[in-house]
Amino acid sequence: MGTVDFWCEWAWFGGDRPASGVLVGARDGRIESIVTGTPTPPRRSRILRGLTLHGVANGHSHAFHRALRGRTHGGRGDFWMWREAMYRVASVLDPELYHRLARAVYAEMVESGYTAVGEFHYLHHPLGGGRYRDPNVMGEALIAAAAEAGIRLTLLDTLYLHGGLGEHGYEPLSLPQARFGDESAEAWTERVGRFDPGSDARMGVAAHSVRAVDPRSLEVVATLARERKLVVHAHLSEQPAENTAAMFNHGLTPTGMMARAGLLGRDFTAVHATHLSSDDIELLGSSESTVCMCPTTEADLGDGVGPSARLLSAGARLCVGSDSHAVVDPFTEARSIELNRRLVDGVRGVHHVTDLARALTNDGYRSLGHLAPDGGPWDPFAIGAPCDLVTVGLNSVRLAGHGPRALLPAVLFSATASDVTDVVIDARVVVAEGRHVRIDAAAELATVLDDLWNRDW
């Protein structure tokens, strides 16, 4: 790849407000130069009209959950009943179908304004147990899907050992869960050790949760992550029942268990972290862990509203994830962090708008392991950073009449995924005029979901 220039009508750099007329030069997928105060686009530059954000991270994805969108609202239920439906979908996927589904889902993500995704991947093995001949074939299907869709993937290979944590300790895996499980933490370590993601993806690891991973195995995950310098994610306290089970069996909160296992720290992302004690918040904050909030999923599943502002104050970072993909829309995700707290707290402006924007961009990238050479997070638009850009058009009825002095809040509180016009990843144009340039995302979703739901289960 040679050099390519992108001219942004407006671009948000991470300060208080966006700058106008920003020329971004890229080489080999990375930002090479930035010139502000360029009122007119130079010839041959790619014109990005509207507000451009640096890359937007989807910190938590289960690609196959997309199959359940709109299909589980028929009656009463709760998180645990929804999970049974999700297990049924998990049971029907083979590597070929999983690849097709993930490709369409990742294409939807890019069209909706995400440039990077963390796939929390636990659908490893064939139905009924055992291993595929290539034990990482399901992960490879995801890597191929992401490469075709053009999204930057961090594959979080997830350890899942137990079916749950009940009154009598850890429970065996159920039939659908057997696909998720390696025989032991050591077997998982061995398999992950042999997994070469190639140049199309970044590797990360995850412990599913304290429900699925016992304390000794949590330590194995922490050790592997430390030795291989990988980011590590885990579901944490999404439901009160998890807290109860952890206290009953281990005398610790799930956060306390993670801390004791040595997981917390700058490379650690706790997903959800909805039901936390004050001590939990202090542990996550003082360790500078990241918390990935998934507010649209947390609303869909009735999880509750997490202590986002207290976590930030304590020193934690925030990022967002679309998780179950009931909604795929980074702007809805970011503003829901604030709006859900307003509903609970009765006050406005619980978060600064720039904190919400940082969660979408810098801190999301950090959570997925996209770090600067010094190991710290990239500043947006830093020289050398990945050239990933998301442009939101300002001419829809939703944004019309925005204030130029309040452009960032206007976009974060009023834009929807349908307002994304252009997406650039690795300096390549992946979305133009609101459509993926190579994949008809809606058509592929329709075909693969029709195929999936019409199989014999």
Add this chain to the structure above:
Amino acid sequence: MGTVDFWCEWAWFGGDRPASGVLVGARDGRIESIVTGTPTPPRRSRILRGLTLHGVANGHSHAFHRALRGRTHGGRGDFWMWREAMYRVASVLDPELYHRLARAVYAEMVESGYTAVGEFHYLHHPLGGGRYRDPNVMGEALIAAAAEAGIRLTLLDTLYLHGGLGEHGYEPLSLPQARFGDESAEAWTERVGRFDPGSDARMGVAAHSVRAVDPRSLEVVATLARERKLVVHAHLSEQPAENTAAMFNHGLTPTGMMARAGLLGRDFTAVHATHLSSDDIELLGSSESTVCMCPTTEADLGDGVGPSARLLSAGARLCVGSDSHAVVDPFTEARSIELNRRLVDGVRGVHHVTDLARALTNDGYRSLGHLAPDGGPWDPFAIGAPCDLVTVGLNSVRLAGHGPRALLPAVLFSATASDVTDVVIDARVVVAEGRHVRIDAAAELATVLDDLWNRDW
């Protein structure tokens, strides 16, 4: 107007699920015939591909609040601080600017899928007090705006007498509030009595709230509504402070005050009804009152989550309103009723999907006074009902792969305003291919808001 036929690929009739191949014949703006099971569109019929709902009502609008969208997220605050910003906008509007703003806002509403609106109108008088030569000129500006935008308007002429309810009783109107106030309930009655909305709008009335209208004046509103057979609306318990003030001064909850004044009943709509006692819920339910929830505004302003399911169980009806227009999206509004309760209650399926759809359609129309000849609510698609149709395309990435057996939940939980392709009001096509056929809504919004914000205040 002659006859015109609309062929709906799918249409929701109010039963458990949509029907396919529905031919709707209209004459003079009303439905004349309905033929189901028509698999292919007849020649000359207008083809509506996707899911068509009968008219969708926006039960609560303050058109001018649209000017604040995205502009009040700069710092901390609460409902009362937001209200100060809103008063500043109110102070700059004259009939000409108000007409232009409302026309653009109503065009946005139609493009977003609303076919009818209830405008809770209290911006009656010139800044500084007194009356315009035509004392209803501001209301007439709204009527003209709605007629041009093609939306069905119920103008709820609102009584607003006092600046607030404090420790020492009712407070005088502040300078910005002086525009809202008639001298007395009798002066308001006299002005409303002279207000002829013509054929372009339906008349209704409102009492602003128990903060702005004293008990005796509430009775005047109830009497006028009863005598003239008008629907009557009122803000109710949006904030806990209103409840405290009502109890302190009157020994009753706001709902209790409304009940004592004779307001409750089938023609009454309580707007918000967020902070209710069990007795309040029983009063609203047993009187078969309607509650207009405005969940996107209630989140934006940190109001809280109202007891929607308990109200329905008690016998009340629900409808939705976009209120402050922070968001104009009927699907987001409807699903937020359910999703906000999930956040609070921790369970899914608190409401039946058809209850949410009824709130958008039948019960919204009832709240706005669009009643069948027997005085009851229209059934959707009943012969003789207004021919108002909203079609949602099913081919976006949001809806792709929906289940045909779960089409209504797919649309209510996954569609956004940007998925509305066609809107028919009074048997006339107002939106085609997602755009208003006569008004460039986004361009007019941009122009009028630019003008408004650049005036000397």
